[in-house]
Amino acid sequence: MSHRSALLRPLSAAAVTAVLVGGLAACGPKGSGSSADSAPHKGGTLTVLDQGTQSDFDPARLYTTGGGDVPSLVFRTLTTRARVSGEAGTKVVPDLATDTGEPSANATVWTYHLKPGLKFEDGTAITSADIKYGIERSFAPELSGGPPYFRDWLVGGASYQGPYKDKSKDGLASIATPNATTIVFHLTKPEGDFPYLATMSQFAPVPKAKDTGADYYKHPVSSGPYEVVENQNDGVQIDFKRNPYWSAGTDSQRKAYPDRIDYTGGLDASVINQRLSTSAGADADAVTIDTNLGPSELARVRNDKDLASRVATGHFGYTDYLAFNPKVKPFNDIRVREAISYAINRTSVVNAAGGSALATPATTFLPNQKAFGYTPYDAFPAGATGNAAKARQLLAQAGYPHGLTVTLTHSTSDSSNEGPAVASAVQDGLKAAGITVKLAPIQDSDYSSTVDSVKTEPGFFLAGWGADWPSGGPFLAPIFDGRQIVANGANFNSAQLNDSSVNAAIDRIDAITDHAKAAEQWGALDKQLGQQALTVPLFHPVYERLYGKNIRNVVISDWDGRVDVADVAVK
Known part of the structure; x- marks a missing residue:
């Protein structure tokens, strides 16, 4: 897996590894009632x-x-x-x-x-x-x-x-x-x-x-x-x-x-969705595991009663966020990181990710799902469109009364939430707080190797993380456990945080075999870490999947x- 998780960056390429989501419920076929036609049958x-x-x-x-x-x-x-x-x-x-x-x-x-x-x-x-x-x-x-x-x-x-x-x-x-x-x-x-x-x-x-x-x-x-x-x-x-x-x-x-x-693999996303939409021949009995509906496709589907009945919504523990490297100025100053956290316009970012149907605003690093230990908090309340006044106040305290200029590194992939659309939305949103953002694109094929290396990690970049299983451990530990910092390889602890109290808390929670009790502790640790402004959670992606007209029991x-x-x- 290309990792920004063990199960990954949004496809196109999660090239990786996988495709994920963040959120809450799921739905099966709209017509899955008790009739013989809608009931699942053996065969075929x-x-x-x-x-x-x-x-x-x-x-x-x-x-x-x-x-x-x-x-x-x-x-x-x-x-x-x-x-x-x-x-x-x-x-x-x-x-x-x-x-x-x-x-x-x-x-x-x-x-x-x-x-x-x-x-x-x-x-x-x-x-x-x-x-x-x-x-x-x-x-x-x-x-x-x-x-x-x-x-x-x-x-x-x-x-x-x-x-x-x-x-x-x-x-x-x-x-x-x-x-x-x-x-x-x-x-x-x-x-x-x-x-x-x-x-x-x-x-x-x-x-x-x-x-x-x-x-x-x-x-x-x-x-x-x-x-x-x-x-x-x-x-x-x-x-x-x-x-x-x-x-x-x-x-x-x-x-x-x-x-x-x-x-059959190796198909183009538009081809897959077109085949599922038409549902001709064997495609009527088809599903996709890794292909999401995009914003334009979703709009068309929702205007078609038949197609709308064949869309299932999926959620997975994944968070798209802004990552800071505090070893790079000016991000070594927590007031600068806090200012950016207050200034962020999550409405524009969500719109860039496809709108509210495909993304849910995030203020916590843990996904908004009970299994992870989700505990609602907002360490730096920015509202729907950003708190520019609070951000300017913090910048002045940090020695930037007239604002400052920062560089945001992002992928060149148009199909990635680490790509140009979300980067531009961040850039536009921070303007109101006097923060000028210069965009630094990196070829998608080189993006992970660049941002996930201690030697080449930039100061400010787009990132995403999904867990290998629905628990706070594989979500928080790779990002915040100082013992997982990798000097010569793929490193996901972007802040290079090595806090003995955080490391000890991770060990303590790891030993809990009651998942519900552990989840509560992971949520408390997430809230504690959130106060340090080491990341700016942006949104949790949502996946909308189309399936063939003869599919049952989704x-x-x-x-x-x-x-x-x-x-x-x-x-």
Whole structure:
């Protein structure tokens, strides 16, 4: 993942990694009543149309969490998300395991037991050794691409090189398998969020005898409701059919209505939305996972009753914001940062991001969702259009009675919320406070590597962050934990904050295994950090997704804001 999160910058390119959203509820098909026509049925072929591709379709290399996307059709994990719309979909539930994990008293040891009757696509039993081996493969250098948590969290993970180089009998000793249905993880530090990590594709079982190394992506062995028939051009086109050994009796989350699923990636966004709008032939049975409706498309759709009934709204924990580097003048002066915070015109910024249908104004760094610990606050009340008088007052105190000039770095991508439109809106909005903003565009392909490097990080730039799972930990820690500052690599702690009290608070909350209690503490920490004006939260994006006219049972949870392909049905 290109990271400004583990699950990312807005597509076009999240090139990355993913597409996200921020907000609250979700909706399914408008016509999903009790009639036979609207009820989901088994059978048929589902078509998936995406901008991105399913490259490196290997559970070790993927960066997916929670389930609900294409890999979850094939790869089951110890836990997954609850496959329901809205806030309830942010909860972790068992998948291959009987529960979400049994923590030790200090949350440094997590134990899981497998459900009975689990089988691979060839009918062989899934064991704890298969899950251990699947995780160990993700440490192999030739299978890189997955998340960093395993090296950080598992004892011995920092130096482990995977099973291809390590020929020892026990492999990574911090993953123990006392019997075929039990697996135990020993962690370097308390981690109350471990059940969320256990939703990642690296927890999918891989039978050692069927491992083909770097070629495994061509036909990975399925533990889910579908198996790969053919993978063309490294994930551009993948055909799936039912896995005859998958049992709904062991999987309450994936409905698996269609008999087959045809996936096509590498398409243009306008082509995808046009095909879904027209819904001709197989496109009537189609959905998209990564393609949003833009402002002009959304306006057209809303004027068409039929199309409007085929739009689902998704929300994901993501915040677009202005980042400061306090090591660069004049941003080393908190009064300057506060002045900009007061001066910001969020109305113009939201309009630049597509309007209120596609963006919600933000005054907190945490997304406005309960699962993250959202606690409403506004440290520097700017109103809808900015508080120019308060900003001028602070600038005068900082030694700039006649205003000042600053440079704002942004991406050149027109499809990114870090691009020219939002940058120009910030520029225009700060004028009233006497702040002249010079725009400094950087080619989109070089943007992340520039702003996420301590060596090249500018003083003032557009950024965005989304969490790998719906919790305050993966949202606040990468941005504000001083121990996560990376001197020679991708660094997301833009303010380069290294406050021992903040670091200690993060450790304390990490150890809490009760998610509701932890969320409350994350919210309090967010409010505390907000007083330091290290960022200016701008908005949380909202995603509007069109789907084909024959699609039923649309589920979009607040976990990642995407259509759950394992739950949709075709008419």
